Amino acid sequence: MSKPIVATTSLAGCFGCHMSLLDIDEKVLDLFKLVELNKSPLNDIKKFNKKCDVGIIEGGCANDENVHVLKDFRKNCNTLIALGSCAITGGLPALRNNIKLKECMEEAYINNITTKDNNKEEIIPCDKDIPKILDRIYPINEVVKIDYYIPGCPPRAKLIWLTLRALITGEEVDIPYEVIKYD
Amino acid sequence: MSKKVKFTIDGNEISAEEGKNLLDVACENGYYIPALCHMKGHKPAGSCRLCNVKVNGRIMTACTTLVSEGMEVITEDEELAELRKTILEAMFVDGNHFCPACEKSGVCDLQALAYKHKIMSPKFKYEFSNKKVEAEVPKIMLEKNRCILCKKCIRAIKSKDGKNIFGFKARGKKLEITMDEELAAQMTDEDIQRAMDICPVGTIIKKEKGFKIPIGKRKYDKKPIGDNVEKHKEKEKD
Numbered sequence: 001m002s003k004p005i006v007a008t009t010s011l012a013g014c015f016g017c018h019m020s021l022l023d024i025d026e027k028v029l030d031l032f033k034l035v036e037l038n039k040s041p042l043n044d045i046k047k048f049n050k051k052c053d054v055g056i057i058e059g060g061c062a063n064d065e066n067v068h069v070l071k072d073f074r075k076n077c078n079t080l081i082a083l084g085s086c087a088i089t090g091g092l093p094a095l096r097n098n099i100k101l102k103e104c105m106e107e108a109y110i111n112n113i114t115t116k117d118n119n120k121e122e123i124i125p126c127d128k129d130i131p132k133i134l135d136r137i138y139p140i141n142e143v144v145k146i147d148y149y150i151p152g153c154p155p156r157a158k159l160i161w162l163t164l165r166a167l168i169t170g171e172e173v174d175i176p177y178e179v180i181k182y183d
Numbered sequence: 184m185s186k187k188v189k190f191t192i193d194g195n196e197i198s199a200e201e202g203k204n205l206l207d208v209a210c211e212n213g214y215y216i217p218a219l220c221h222m223k224g225h226k227p228a229g230s231c232r233l234c235n236v237k238v239n240g241r242i243m244t245a246c247t248t249l250v251s252e253g254m255e256v257i258t259e260d261e262e263l264a265e266l267r268k269t270i271l272e273a274m275f276v277d278g279n280h281f282c283p284a285c286e287k288s289g290v291c292d293l294q295a296l297a298y299k300h301k302i303m304s305p306k307f308k309y310e311f312s313n314k315k316v317e318a319e320v321p322k323i324m325l326e327k328n329r330c331i332l333c334k335k336c337i338r339a340i341k342s343k344d345g346k347n348i349f350g351f352k353a354r355g356k357k358l359e360i361t362m363d364e365e366l367a368a369q370m371t372d373e374d375i376q377r378a379m380d381i382c383p384v385g386t387i388i389k390k391e392k393g394f395k396i397p398i399g400k401r402k403y404d405k406k407p408i409g410d411n412v413e414k415h416k417e418k419e420k421d
């Protein structure tokens with residue numbers, strides 16, 4: 001049997017979930033014995049070059065590029081996993097969900113202490129080459145269908161490992177209490 | 184002396200004073216029934232619906248049920264677990280429960296119950312509730328978007344002369360907790376701590392006191408909620 005193919009990405013996340021994945025320490029070697037890695041920041045493959053079995057998504061959708069990448073993952077992966085609080089709930093970026101986008105942008109680029117005197121023309125960047133920011137953060141299951149969820153901020157390394165191993169080997173897993181955490 | 188009655192909980196015979204509150208009796212006998220709005224000694228509110236149990240096959244809230252002769256109580260089975268999970272998930276999406284940014288994380292009863300039920304993600308869409316945070320009083324604040332409307336604070340916290348400090352405002356979907364700013368400003372540090380401890384979620388917050396206990400050492404980091412009650416059960420066995 002050929003190895004299952006895995007892809008990963010970070011949307012509006014902080015890469016903490018990817019760091020936590022690496023926190024499985026030497027088991028990373030076991031993991032890569034079990035799987036082949038395709039598109040991922042871990043190996044810097046930028047584009048899908050084959051159909052994948054599992055796609056792991058960190059972060060929610062904050063801009064149109066996030067939406068594009070997420071849809072691309074759905075198209076190219078049989079199973080999608082939401083990894084971490086930001087993918088599941090929008091997470092910390094979603095704290096802006098009740099503030100008008102205009103107000104957020106003005107605070108970031110015009111009114112805050114570091115920009116106040118340095119942005120006299122009151123420019124808010126909007127070049128066509130930069131992704132367009134969305135009106136709010138969208139948890140990824142509002143954009144595409146998600147098959148599994150791994151909570152945590154970041155998810156505990158052990159939880160990621162147990163879930164992935166169970167998914168890859170098909171063996172049922174009993175997840176210990178102390179690894180399911182939302183923070 | 185009041186009459187004793189015999190009945191069963193999860194198949195085991197229990198004897199208790201007739202008319203006592205089922206949730207309390209279960210707890211005293213080592214059966215943990217999840218609840219977010221119940222306070223021993225206070226009139227039951229029956230609002231969170233998590234203490235649903237089966238009494239003679241019918242699902243009803245334990246906190247509003249009085250024990251009686253011959254009743255058969257089931258506190259745990261697949262159907263009840265599913266029901267409780269759904270209620271918890273609804274509570275999560277109804278408010279803004281961003282645990283990583285919450286002062287109560289790790290000691291929060293709602294979160295602890297979700298952990299106990301191994302909820303990986305709510306099956307509903309998040310509402311992104313938009314109620315105003317009340318932060319005008321110097322030492323206490325109300326993050327209403329986390330309130331589960333259990334009324335514990337209204338029922339248990341009063342001013343020195345017995346007035347309500349907390350209360351409900353509006354109705355239906357707009358229903359929210361609020362506080363009397365004048366009375367809240369008179370609360371001592373201990374009063375505020377008590378109110379924060381009584382609140383099962385992170386709505387009532389003592390300012391400048393969050394995130395004191397490191398991750399790994401908080402109340403529910405290692406041990407599930409209700410563990411202390413269930414231990415009692417083990418002791419009784421041997």
Ligand code: SF4
Pocket residue numbers: 279280281282285286287288289291292293294329384385386
């Ligand atoms: S109140 Fe509890 S469940 Fe809600 S965000 Fe805070 S810790 Fe999480």
Ligand code: SF4
Pocket residue numbers: 329330331332333334335336337349360381382383384386387
């Ligand atoms: S503020 Fe806390 S104690 Fe008061 S009703 Fe809301 S959840 Fe219950």
